[in-house]
Amino acid sequence: MRTVKDIMIKNFNVxxxxxxxxxxxxxxxxxxxxxxxxxxxxxxxxxLITIWDLLKAKALSYPFDTTPxxxxxxFPVVTITEDSSIxxxxxxxxxxxxxxxVVVDSDQRVVGLISAKAIVExxxxxxxxxxxxxxxxxxxxxxxxxxxxxxxxxxxxxxxGGHHILIGSRSLENAKKIAEQLRxxxxxxxxxxxxxxxxxxxxxxxxxxxxxxxxxxxxxxLILSIKDGLxxxxxxxxxxxxxxxxxxxxxxxxxxxxxxxxxxxxMTKPLGPETVAAFHTIPAANLSRxxxxxxxxxxxxxxxxxxxxxxxxxxxxIPNLRPLDGGSLKNAETLEYLxxxxxxxxxxxxxxxxxxxxx
Amino acid sequence: MRTVKDIMIKNFNVxxxxxxxxxxxxxxxxxxxxxxxxxxxxxxxxxLITIWDLLKAKALSYPFDTTPxxxxxxFPVVTITEDSSIxxxxxxxxxxxxxxxVVVDSDQRVVGLISAKAIVExxxxxxxxxxxxxxxxxxxxxxxxxxxxxxxxxxxxxxxGGHHILIGSRSLENAKKIAEQLRxxxxxxxxxxxxxxxxxxxxxxxxxxxxxxxxxxxxxxLILSIKDGLxxxxxxxxxxxxxxxxxxxxxxxxxxxxxxxxxxxxMTKPLGPETVAAFHTIPAANLSRxxxxxxxxxxxxxxxxxxxxxxxxxxxxIPNLRPLDGGSLKNAETLEYLxxxxxxxxxxxxxxxxxxxxx
Numbered sequence: 102m103r104t105v106k107d108i109m110i111k112n113f114n115v116x117x118x119x120x121x122x123x124x125x126x127x128x129x130x131x132x133x134x135x136x137x138x139x140x141x142x143x144x145x146x147x148x149l150i151t152i153w154d155l156l157k158a159k160a161l162s163y164p165f166d167t168t169p170x171x172x173x174x175x176f177p178v179v180t181i182t183e184d185s186s187i188x189x190x191x192x193x194x195x196x197x198x199x200x201x202x203v204v205v206d207s208d209q210r211v212v213g214l215i216s217a218k219a220i221v222e223x224x225x226x227x228x229x230x231x232x233x234x235x236x237x238x239x240x241x242x243x244x245x246x247x248x249x250x251x252x253x254x255x256x257x258x259x260x261x262g263g264h265h266i267l268i269g270s271r272s273l274e275n276a277k278k279i280a281e282q283l284r285x286x287x288x289x290x291x292x293x294x295x296x297x298x299x300x301x302x303x304x305x306x307x308x309x310x311x312x313x314x315x316x317x318x319x320x321x322x323l324i325l326s327i328k329d330g331l332x333x334x335x336x337x338x339x340x341x342x343x344x345x346x347x348x349x350x351x352x353x354x355x356x357x358x359x360x361x362x363x364x365x366x367x368m369t370k371p372l373g374p375e376t377v378a379a380f381h382t383i384p385a386a387n388l389s390r391x392x393x394x395x396x397x398x399x400x401x402x403x404x405x406x407x408x409x410x411x412x413x414x415x416x417x418x419i420p421n422l423r424p425l426d427g428g429s430l431k432n433a434e435t436l437e438y439l440x441x442x443x444x445x446x447x448x449x450x451x452x453x454x455x456x457x458x459x460x
Numbered sequence: 461m462r463t464v465k466d467i468m469i470k471n472f473n474v475x476x477x478x479x480x481x482x483x484x485x486x487x488x489x490x491x492x493x494x495x496x497x498x499x500x501x502x503x504x505x506x507x508l509i510t511i512w513d514l515l516k517a518k519a520l521s522y523p524f525d526t527t528p529x530x531x532x533x534x535f536p537v538v539t540i541t542e543d544s545s546i547x548x549x550x551x552x553x554x555x556x557x558x559x560x561x562v563v564v565d566s567d568q569r570v571v572g573l574i575s576a577k578a579i580v581e582x583x584x585x586x587x588x589x590x591x592x593x594x595x596x597x598x599x600x601x602x603x604x605x606x607x608x609x610x611x612x613x614x615x616x617x618x619x620x621g622g623h624h625i626l627i628g629s630r631s632l633e634n635a636k637k638i639a640e641q642l643r644x645x646x647x648x649x650x651x652x653x654x655x656x657x658x659x660x661x662x663x664x665x666x667x668x669x670x671x672x673x674x675x676x677x678x679x680x681x682l683i684l685s686i687k688d689g690l691x692x693x694x695x696x697x698x699x700x701x702x703x704x705x706x707x708x709x710x711x712x713x714x715x716x717x718x719x720x721x722x723x724x725x726x727m728t729k730p731l732g733p734e735t736v737a738a739f740h741t742i743p744a745a746n747l748s749r750x751x752x753x754x755x756x757x758x759x760x761x762x763x764x765x766x767x768x769x770x771x772x773x774x775x776x777x778i779p780n781l782r783p784l785d786g787g788s789l790k791n792a793e794t795l796e797y798l799x800x801x802x803x804x805x806x807x808x809x810x811x812x813x814x815x816x817x818x819x
Binding site (some may be wrong): 126130135142152153155156157159160191192194195198200217218220221222226249314347349351353387392393396399420421425426428429431432434435436438439441442443445446449450451452454455456457458459 | 477481485489500504506507511512514515516518519520521523526527530531533535536550551553554559576577579580581585704708710712726755756759784785786787788790792794795797798800801802804805808809814815816817818819
């Protein structure tokens with residue numbers, strides 16, 4: 102496996118404290134490397150000059166010829182050892198929001214410079230996706246309304262992860278067609294998933310997890326049609342949002358006394374299942390395209406801690422999704438509102454696949 | 461004097477929505493320009509791909525061949541007109557912490573790209589004035605309840621940027637004490653801010669911007685106390701959230717017929733001012749410590765487009781904050797709900813300074 106040593110720049114630019122900005126700039130221009138390392142008299146790295154620092158100098162009208170580099174250098178410098186992995190160097194860059202990391206040996210002497218550009222350009226540098234293939238035991242997951250984008254997306258992601266997926270629909274024919282398609286999609290990338298199909302009322306019977314990827318308006322009818330298959334020990338996931346277009350063309354929420362998830366909860370709790378609200382703000386368009394990674398947070402709300410934990414585990418099994426505990430089911434309302442806000446922002450900025458992260 | 465037109469890159473890289481990351485990368489590699497402009501089908505600029513975005517894609521194991529550019533592009537894009545001064549372009553870069561600004565003509569068509577590198581390399585580009593953090597003219601900003609953390613934070617950030625700050629309080633003594641403290645804080649980092657103090661009812665009179673950093677319960681009393689100073693042309697910023705602790709110890713929202721911001725709007729609109737909701741989810745603890753950078757999104761909601769634009773500009777003047785247009789004032793309700801959700805998540809994960817970003 103490639104390490105930092107393999108792709109670091111070895112003929113990096115160096116200046117020492119007291120050198121002028123002009124000196125650093127000349128070296129950067131001549132070498133076509135956008136960074137210069139600043140050393141102190143003991144050859145220890147104390148700063149970096151980047152194009153950004155030069156811009157700052159210009160903005161402050163610092164004369165390049167007479168201003169010493171220490172006036173504008175960035176510090177402290179982030180360093181890495183030469184035998185570190187490429188993943189580690191990426192982590193350092195992403196976490197510190199920097200594009201260059203100084204490479205040092207065991208005596209803290211500078212031996213190179215690793216840049217974001219070098220990593221991007223290195224075709225052999227494969228970053229291993231942290232897909233945990235060990236998902237623990239597989240769950241039996243019924244996806245109600247599983248023929249839509251959101252349902253298909255979850256089926257693909259969890260089917261790929263080894264779970265047993267049951268695609269539910271009001272039309273058996275439709276469900277079978279979609280199940281076949283999804284199996285085909287996963288077969289084409291070398292996965293043999295367990296994806297079956299059935300009527301909504303049938304697939305819920307054996308399911309441990311029931312995902313309602315249905316419109317808000319169908320909640321009552323749907324629950325009446327599956328109620329005979331509901332029982333204790335099951336978890337219902339509600340990503341349902343009562344979206345409503347306003348007169349002004351803005352997306353909004355149909356305001357009710359309670360949220361969609363709380364409605365599901367009140368209607369089904371007497372029969373046994375727990376309800377957990379999740380997946381509201383994950384763009385369905387991304388979800389349904391297995392080649393698209395998903396780099397979002399999924400906030401989960403629910404009253405039963407155990408069920409919430411199971412759902413959070415299922416979320417964390419989809420690469421790059423981060424489950425966050427959003428408290429009790431009462432907070433599902435916020436998640437539903439948030440969906441309409443995200444849709445509006447996505448439209449405004451022409452980014453339909455918008456999602457969010459807490460930082 | 462040189463303008464943006466003289467040093468912009470005219471043969472910039474372009475991709476359109478739906479193009480792959482690989483396509484953008486190829487163009488960047490071939491041209492030796494580190495940035496690609498993303499256009500929509502109407503040739504409007506909707507994003508930028510930088511080396512940083514490519515690194516992110518690599519870190520997330522996004523396949524370059526099949527992932528469309530919109531998945532990783534940076535947005536919204538900062539633009540400048542071609543006859544603007546070099547100083548202006550530097551200001552935009554420094555304030556937004558970006559290295560590239562897209563140059564547009566009067567029809568908002570992309571005509572070029574101006575980079576930090578080009579500015580640094582342009583020897584004829586003499587910067588006459590030291591670039592301050594303020595873009596355009598300073599505003600007169602009254603901060604009502606300005607003695608709290610949120611108020612002090614905004615005063616520091618905008619005071620540093622050159623705006624004229626009026627700290628308002630019910631107690632003149634308190635307001636004066638805090639104003640002196642804030643001046644001291646900024647003096648210690650070499651800034652001479654314009655921060656004054658007064659009674660709430662006094663400071664609003666001359667203010668162009670009035671920020672209500674007050675508890676929900678004080679809205680009515682406060683507005684009654686300042687109403688004689690309100691008039692047309694003023695903008696009221698409402699970050700107010702009707703927070704309420706639930707019996708279970710979870711943070712929640714006191715549910716009313718309308719949001720706090722809408723309440724402010726209804727009470728003040730007859731007197732002239734516009735109301736804009738903003739700053740709900742920016743952690744006050746971070747805001748009030750000037751040495752802490754803020755890397756968050758600020759969603760702004762309001763009915764008057766012009767006022768919203770002014771507030772978004774004021775937000776973008778605080779380094780690393782990104783304003784996002786969240787639509788009409790009706791959406792303030794979502795922002796208020798979101799605050800309680802963020803507080804709960806922050807507590808759960810022991811990160812009181814939690815905020816969020818749309819991606």
